[in-house]
Amino acid sequence: MFDAAVASASPFHVLAQFLPEKPKGRCVVVGAGKAAASMAAALEAAWPDVPLEGVVVTRDDHAMPTRSILVLEASHPVPDERSEQAARKILQAVQGLGADDLVIALISGGGSALLALPAEGITLGEKKQIARQLLHSGATIAEMNTVRRHLSAIKGGRLAQAAYPARVVSLIISDVPGDSPAVIASGPTVRDDTTALDALRIIHKYDLTLPPAAEALLKREADQSRTAPPPMAEGNSVTMIATPFFALGAAAEVARRAGVTPVILGDALEGESSAAGTLFAGIARSVKQHGQPVKAPAVLLSGGETTVTIRPGEKPGKGGRNTEFLLSCALSLAGEAGIWAVAGDSDGIDGTEDAAGAMIGPQTLERGAKLGMSVEDFLKRHDSYSYFKKLDDLVMTGPTLTNVNDIRLILVL
Template identity: 60%
Template sequence: MSWTDASARNALRRLFDTAIRAADPRAILARHLPEPPKGRVVVVGAGKSAAVMAAAVEDAWPEANLSGLVITRYGHAAQTRRIAVVEASHPVPDAAGEAAARRVLAAVQGLGAEDLVLALISGGGSALMALPAEGLTLADKQAVNRALLASGATINEMNCVRRHLSAIKGGRLAAAAHPARVVTLAVSDVPGDDPAVIASGPTVPDPSTFAEARGIVAHYGIELPPAVAAHLAAAAEETPKPGDPRLARAEFRLIATPQMALEAAAEEARALGLAPLLLGDALEGEAAVAGTLLAGIARSVRAHGHPLGAPAVLLSGGETTVTIRPGVTPGRGGRNTECLLGFTLAAAGMPGAWALMGDTDGIDGSENNAGALAAPETLARAAAAGLDARALLASHNSHALFDRLGDTIVTGPTLTNVNDFRAILIA
């Protein structure tokens, strides 16, 4: 087919929507449930998908003796009948999340061997279920979270630090539920789908150590509140490690991953007449740099037919980072629009190349858009509107450019989260 601007934009949006549908707990959760136990079922959890996952459990087990509590982000609640839903702050935790985390921990205590704890875990759970370790305060954790988010640390590194500042993460929730059986159903939003990293692994053993957490803090030069520094230095109570008998009856099941979403998008691309190339579900690094690299691959497809010929679409997932340099007051935008602006500048008006980059949870950073779309004319349109694309990228103000051009992608909360989705169409 002959690709026009409208058809290319429509195709990219179809791929994005397909990826999100492939990770929708309402469609996929039921088949991953265990057999109902003889005893009670206590449902707990945290994350951007936690409420809709709880609703899916209620629909699948209409007669089960369910109780419990899940924590989700403000605006991400779903209607439930037997499982309580609490909304809290993300990405910086708040008092609502701390109070709910205490209720979650209390809900799993005092159970017997015939009882089941069903843990519903998804991206965002680490900030939403914030229960400071003994001697620390919520203000301490808020300060560390803000510093981590601005440091350029990867999600794996951030969650290593978080696990060692928590009374519930890093396997501590599952340990508190012993001797009950614990089955975790998880939606992965992290590169590599490591169970210990998804929401900081509240129900799985934690192989990392206090020493590793201190090393991450030192590497990024993060200034810690005195109580946090003292806690990490004392290393008084390590997280439960592999082989801990309290976690012997804990089982972990992934129900949705970035790779699953990319594969669904690839199938849709073939139906649209595009040759898909999956570049990986775990791309990390600086967002703008990643955009530059992706533009280079697109240019090779366009000019040389390598690594595949057009019409094609390059698909990738993972989680890039945005490092705020000292002295820079950041503007508005998230890692996806920053990556897209990096791509746009590097592509420099390349004909026949369109790109969509967005977060599958519907929120890019702290904005109300999932991401944005760029076309061959984006730079020219920005210049005509008086926008300096390079200056906006340098000040981490990518949202201003795409919002002014009307090219942001707004979905609202999708109630799932399998990390970032990037699609580059080369006609």
């Protein structure tokens, strides 16, 4: 089921059916995200007769061979100098275009860090400092990207504005709850409806410390009356070519064919990973013991993006939101017979570790105890990766070259 969910989001399976009419003029391809290189390669395969040019940026070790589209790599989740250089090259690629030209923007999750072009007056070092704080704050991806947009010279629709009067067709693989195109990669081709005041509220909500230049920029923008933004071409369009819900549907079909009833609990779930693990364990036990909300055999499917909050003074171990979810789930299930689960990030990387996620079953706690491991201790230290590594229960897919966020499946027999 997990493999089917990931495969359903492959650009080579879905991209071609969403391509627009071929342009009269130039066709410039730009893009950013963990799937940007595979999307570029899929586009070249679908349009072998169209002269394509342009540049995309993806995460380290996520590149693919392409014929004419330049593929760059940069750091994720914290940007580096290559992220800034890639953003500048992408802006340069859309300069001087005309109304008959077409820009195809290939956008996927991870683009926020990979397109790190600071707004005027802010340094990359200051943006990195803000990014680290946001990652540890417990902020949702929508909140993080609101702040990023207002400190950027390319996000929040600024890339599409730079391409005017050329038409921009954005093909997007969603990795965010709700599939908002303004949130995915911080919306470089989508007009931003949030304000600097929204960004400041998020900063204050999580008690973050902004560098003076960044705080001054947000306050200056908030104090200024709203003026008309630079124009975008009227024919611009945005299409979701793969989403978390589509992926869960693919997993559900595998379950049906195996005689297991699928229940999709949601594709946009958020909240603390450990709390979600406890909650989902309770639902699974209800299925097992009471046949509610569905009778076994059944599988509970969910997507979205939970969070792991690192509080001031904590020194976390190795872990990600999926492994922390599973460790909490296993603790709550307490060895309940007939229940197994897998949770992993569809891009193959859970947080910053080299695993997509992990698996649990009725023997997980017993096996850990035999190795002298306390689940409570590993959860407290946010060291879930290390726990599953010692059990050899990590799910190791390597980079999948797509990204529709987390996929969680709990099988009850």
